[in-house]
Amino acid sequence: MRSSLSRFGPELVAGTSHYSPEAHGPTLRPQGLDNWVLNLTLKGAGRVNAGKDGFQAETGDVLLFPPRVRHDYAQAPTTGEWIHAWIYFNPGGRLASLVRWPVRGGGVLGFRLADPAARKAVRLAMERCLELYRSPHPNRLAFCANALEEALLWCDTQNPFKSGSGSDERIDQAVAILVRGFTEPHTADSLARACHLSVSRFAHLFRSVTGTSPLRYLESAGMEGAGASDRHQPPHQGNQQRSGILRSALFLQGFPSASGIRSARIPPAIARSLTREAAGISLSPMLPPSPFPERFFGYPLTAFALCGLMPVLLASCYAVRPTHRGGEIGKADRERAYSGADIALPEGYVMETVATGLTYPTALVFDDTGGLYVVESGYAYGDDYAIPRLLKVMGPDLFSTVAASPDSNGPWTGAAYVPGEAGKGHGTFYVAEGGHKKGGRILRVGGDGSIEPLVENLPSFGDHHTNGPSLGPDGMIYFGQGTATNSGVVGEDNAKMGWLRDHPEYHDTPCQDVTLSGVNYKTPDARGGNGEAETGAFSAYGTKAAEGQVIAGEIPCNGAIMRIPALGSRGKPGHNDAALGKLELVAWGFRNPFALGFAPDGRLFAIDNGYDERGSRPIWGAGELVWEVHQGRWYGWPDYSGDKSVDHAEFTPPHGERPRRLLQKPPGPWLATQAAVGRTAPEAAPELPPAPAAVLPVHASADGMDFSTSEGFGYKGQAFVAEFGDMAPQVGKLLEPVGFKIVRVDLARGVAEDFAVNRKGGGPASRGGGKGLERPIAVRFSPDGNSLYVADFGVLAMDAKGSHAHPRTGAIWRIRKAGGK
Amino acid sequence: MIAGLRRWGMVMALAPFFLVWLLGCSGRRSEPLRGAVDVSDPQVAHGQQVYMSRCDKCHPGGDAGLGPALNNKPLPGFMVSFQARHGMGAMPAFTSEELPRPDLDAVVAYLKALRRNG
Numbered sequence: 046m047r048s049s050l051s052r053f054g055p056e057l058v059a060g061t062s063h064y065s066p067e068a069h070g071p072t073l074r075p076q077g078l079d080n081w082v083l084n085l086t087l088k089g090a091g092r093v094n095a096g097k098d099g100f101q102a103e104t105g106d107v108l109l110f111p112p113r114v115r116h117d118y119a120q121a122p123t124t125g126e127w128i129h130a131w132i133y134f135n136p137g138g139r140l141a142s143l144v145r146w147p148v149r150g151g152g153v154l155g156f157r158l159a160d161p162a163a164r165k166a167v168r169l170a171m172e173r174c175l176e177l178y179r180s181p182h183p184n185r186l187a188f189c190a191n192a193l194e195e196a197l198l199w200c201d202t203q204n205p206f207k208s209g210s211g212s213d214e215r216i217d218q219a220v221a222i223l224v225r226g227f228t229e230p231h232t233a234d235s236l237a238r239a240c241h242l243s244v245s246r247f248a249h250l251f252r253s254v255t256g257t258s259p260l261r262y263l264e265s266a267g268m269e270g271a272g273a274s275d276r277h278q279p280p281h282q283g284n285q286q287r288s289g290i291l292r293s294a295l296f297l298q299g300f301p302s303a304s305g306i307r308s309a310r311i312p313p314a315i316a317r318s319l320t321r322e323a324a325g326i327s328l329s330p331m332l333p334p335s336p337f338p339e340r341f342f343g344y345p346l347t348a349f350a351l352c353g354l355m356p357v358l359l360a361s362c363y364a365v366r367p368t369h370r371g372g373e374i375g376k377a378d379r380e381r382a383y384s385g386a387d388i389a390l391p392e393g394y395v396m397e398t399v400a401t402g403l404t405y406p407t408a409l410v411f412d413d414t415g416g417l418y419v420v421e422s423g424y425a426y427g428d429d430y431a432i433p434r435l436l437k438v439m440g441p442d443l444f445s446t447v448a449a450s451p452d453s454n455g456p457w458t459g460a461a462y463v464p465g466e467a468g469k470g471h472g473t474f475y476v477a478e479g480g481h482k483k484g485g486r487i488l489r490v491g492g493d494g495s496i497e498p499l500v501e502n503l504p505s506f507g508d509h510h511t512n513g514p515s516l517g518p519d520g521m522i523y524f525g526q527g528t529a530t531n532s533g534v535v536g537e538d539n540a541k542m543g544w545l546r547d548h549p550e551y552h553d554t555p556c557q558d559v560t561l562s563g564v565n566y567k568t569p570d571a572r573g574g575n576g577e578a579e580t581g582a583f584s585a586y587g588t589k590a591a592e593g594q595v596i597a598g599e600i601p602c603n604g605a606i607m608r609i610p611a612l613g614s615r616g617k618p619g620h621n622d623a624a625l626g627k628l629e630l631v632a633w634g635f636r637n638p639f640a641l642g643f644a645p646d647g648r649l650f651a652i653d654n655g656y657d658e659r660g661s662r663p664i665w666g667a668g669e670l671v672w673e674v675h676q677g678r679w680y681g682w683p684d685y686s687g688d689k690s691v692d693h694a695e696f697t698p699p700h701g702e703r704p705r706r707l708l709q710k711p712p713g714p715w716l717a718t719q720a721a722v723g724r725t726a727p728e729a730a731p732e733l734p735p736a737p738a739a740v741l742p743v744h745a746s747a748d749g750m751d752f753s754t755s756e757g758f759g760y761k762g763q764a765f766v767a768e769f770g771d772m773a774p775q776v777g778k779l780l781e782p783v784g785f786k787i788v789r790v791d792l793a794r795g796v797a798e799d800f801a802v803n804r805k806g807g808g809p810a811s812r813g814g815g816k817g818l819e820r821p822i823a824v825r826f827s828p829d830g831n832s833l834y835v836a837d838f839g840v841l842a843m844d845a846k847g848s849h850a851h852p853r854t855g856a857i858w859r860i861r862k863a864g865g866k
Numbered sequence: 867m868i869a870g871l872r873r874w875g876m877v878m879a880l881a882p883f884f885l886v887w888l889l890g891c892s893g894r895r896s897e898p899l900r901g902a903v904d905v906s907d908p909q910v911a912h913g914q915q916v917y918m919s920r921c922d923k924c925h926p927g928g929d930a931g932l933g934p935a936l937n938n939k940p941l942p943g944f945m946v947s948f949q950a951r952h953g954m955g956a957m958p959a960f961t962s963e964e965l966p967r968p969d970l971d972a973v974v975a976y977l978k979a980l981r982r983n984g
Contacts, residue, residue, distance in 0.1 A: 183954065392901070666923070666958075668922075668923030694959075695958035736919075741923070741926075742931050743923050744931075745926070778932075780930045780932065780933065780934055781929065783926060783932070794914075794915050794918075795918050796914055796918045797918060798897050798927070799899075799927060802898050807929065
């Protein structure tokens with residue numbers, strides 16, 4: 046048997062169970078359970094009980110196991126499997142009228158849901174009950190209880206002993222008395238008097254309506270606490286349990302009333318009496334502690350308070366709120382139109398196109414003569430390949446190809462220009478080649494189109510690639526290397542991306558020795574097998590990690606910023622051909638340091654794409670981080686986002702489990718000498734990541750950065766950042782599109798402000814019907830600092846199946862002050 | 867007059883208006899669209915910094931993103947504080963250690979400035 050189980054508290058448990066020939070033997074509970082179990086057969090058939098009490102439950106059958114009725118079931122011998130959904134619950138008093146079902150055998154109640162619509166409704170309600178409970182919503186228990194009631198009400202529509210047909214107001218009143226007065230002694234006499242009936246008439250009527258005697262009813266509802274029935278109370282049921290029963294019953298009543306969502310099934314008399322009873326009694330212990338005084342709900346002030354809280358409560362219904370994704374633009378090819386007028390800028394600035402019709406542009410670079418170049422990636426997510434190229438922009442929509450990759454090992458993600466010894470216009474380009482097919486590389490591209498790899502075999506087969514590069518004031522070429530995975534564990538998401546199939550042994554490589562905590566994640570085998578795979582951090586898919594296991598650091602590695610000396614950087618002694626391609630680690634612990642930039646004062650900053658809510662270890666609510674990069678530091682991946690550990694509550698997905706740490710301890714600072722690069726300093730204490738310089742929105746995909754150096758443009762010293770925009774739903778849920786704009790960041794204060802946004806809606810232009818920005822991916826100031834150029838990747842649609850890039854929709858924009866050059 | 871209304875009836879009557887108000891408004895009011903936010907007040911300026919480090923990632927510029935928009939909700943300050951302290955739904959709670967009272971008050975002041983913008 047394979048079961049999925051969710052505990053709702055002491056009185057409500059739900060799950061699904063799968064019986065098959067390979068599974069364990071039948072379920073046998075001779076004494077039954079303390080509460081009721083609702084059971085719906087979803088597939089196959091089950092054998093329930095044996096002998097004269099035995100029967101077969103088939104698809105669409107609903108069963109009710111009353112308390113202490115024998116549980117004896119398995120899959121039917123005639124079928125291969127039996128899948129059923131179930132809810133363990135206490136009906137209290139209010140639902141009691143919904144559990145008057147015919148007996149199938151051995152005390153088990155049930156019947157067939159003949160109406161497919163009712164069957165579907167019951168199934169959906171039970172599934173919703175399970176799903177809602179798993180949400181973090183503070184009212185999830187109430188929602189679950191309501192879903193359970195809905196399931197029972199749908200069952201009631203098909204119930205041969207339909208509750209309405211046999212209902213009697215006086216008996217409903219008696220049930221209400223039993224529910225709310227469980228601490229009081231009850232006898233048949235007292236109940237009969239309360240209902241204005243003779244004892245014999247009451248007993249007869251009670252049996253005819255409920256199908257059982259008052260005493261049996263108390264027992265079956267688990268309410269033996271009634272004084273007169275104390276001798277029947279099972280020893281394991283204490284006051285707390287009984288109190289919970291009452292309170293849950295009151296809660297079932299109280300929540301609909303308090304929220305204005307009223308159930309149609311509650312008899313008005315009972316509803317009124319229970320509401321009165323609820324006043325002065327704190328809500329169920331299953332609920333979070335109430336911030337209000339106990340009698341709060343009894344005053345007219347309640348109305349005002351609830352009105353005010355309503356937006357907060359509604360705003361908290363995250364699981365049920367609609368999602369709007371930036372990439373929801375459909376798959377059809379479209380002619381893209383451009384208009385700077387559709388882009389809003391601060392007063393005094395204008396925006397215009399420089400070039401259009403590019404295919405997946407990713408970077409801009411100027412040479413030392415002021416010539417503008419653009420890099421075409423040659424690859425887009427969705428495994429859409431083209432030829433990576435470096436193009437010189439000769440004029441509006443006029444390009445000259447400087448170099449093109451012969452082996453389509455894209456994406457080319459960035460380029461830097463290094464002036465040459467021979468004078469202006471004789472420099473060299475350094476290009477980061479993502480290496481989706483053959484591994485990442487740093488290429489030196491001559492003006493004659495020659496391509497020479499300086500660094501090869503960088504670990505780029507996974508989710509993220511080789512990024513950058515950027516020329517440092519020290520004459521070194523700095524570049525980033527992204528991680529293979531979202532958060533350190535290879536999982537099903539990587540199979541969907543395709544690379545797990547091509548590189549089944551590939552995984553993240555740390556830059557220094559790390560000690561694992563031994564946390565592993567189990568998934569259905571994403572390699573196509575029938576079983577499950579359990580995978581640990583920094584390990585190949587299906588390879589478990591052990592507690593205390595040390596993974597040796599290597600260079601090159603993932604999640605790192607590395608550097609190489611640049612050839613031909615004028616005035617930088619010591620950088621020559623002998624040092625060419627000599628790789629050094631600068632810092633690590635990043636996830637995907639896509640954008641690198643040197644501030645005017647020479648400090649290195651990097652923008653790190655934050656975790657996604659996907660894969661075996663989804664992490665929610667992780668922003669894009671702007672780091673000031675210091676050599677020798679670890680920046681937190683895979684256990685931190687900024688200076689906060691990912692096992693903090695704010696990173697727990699709304700429907701998922703809290704991420705656990707993969708490392709036994711932070712790896713600490715490492716020795717940065719050439720002799721021991723990448724090795725942890727033995728005397729060093731663990732060092733936590735620093736606070737980021739700025740935090741940008743979750744899933745904004747901040748991919749390009751440059752610094753204003755001129756008052757001619759303004760905001761001198763501030764960083765300008767291109768936000769590519771969200772890739773939901775692949776990265777997680779969003780309420781509104783995020784990104785698709787240019788922001789400026791005051792890194793001294795950690796404050797980001799919009800700078801260029803589409804006027805028509807928050808997503809890409811194609812989503813709102815405008816002619817503005819699609820997906821800005823890079824920004825570059827002109828050499829004189831008076832203009833900001835923006836590379837716009839073009840149209841990239843997203844849906845549940847993945848991404849769909851549209852070639853020849855990329856563009857270059859220019860932003861300048863109105864009236865400026 | 868309000869006191870004469872039946873409690874829950876009033877809640878039910880007003881809830882749809884809140885719902886419409888909550889879901890139907892656009893929060894986009896950043897500098898390019900509505901002009902710069904006035905942060906000349908030191909408390910507002912401080913609130914802006916705190917907001918950027920704590921809140922902006924889910925409510926970018928007060929707009930909706932991972933979380934709902936904040937800059938179009940005329941919630942009184944104590945309710946904003948209550949939500950931040952206790953968290954609700956998907957939103958995490960910020961303890962007084964994580965978000966000291968002066969910082970929280972400054973965030974509320976900044977949110978009010980955002981609301982006034984435009």
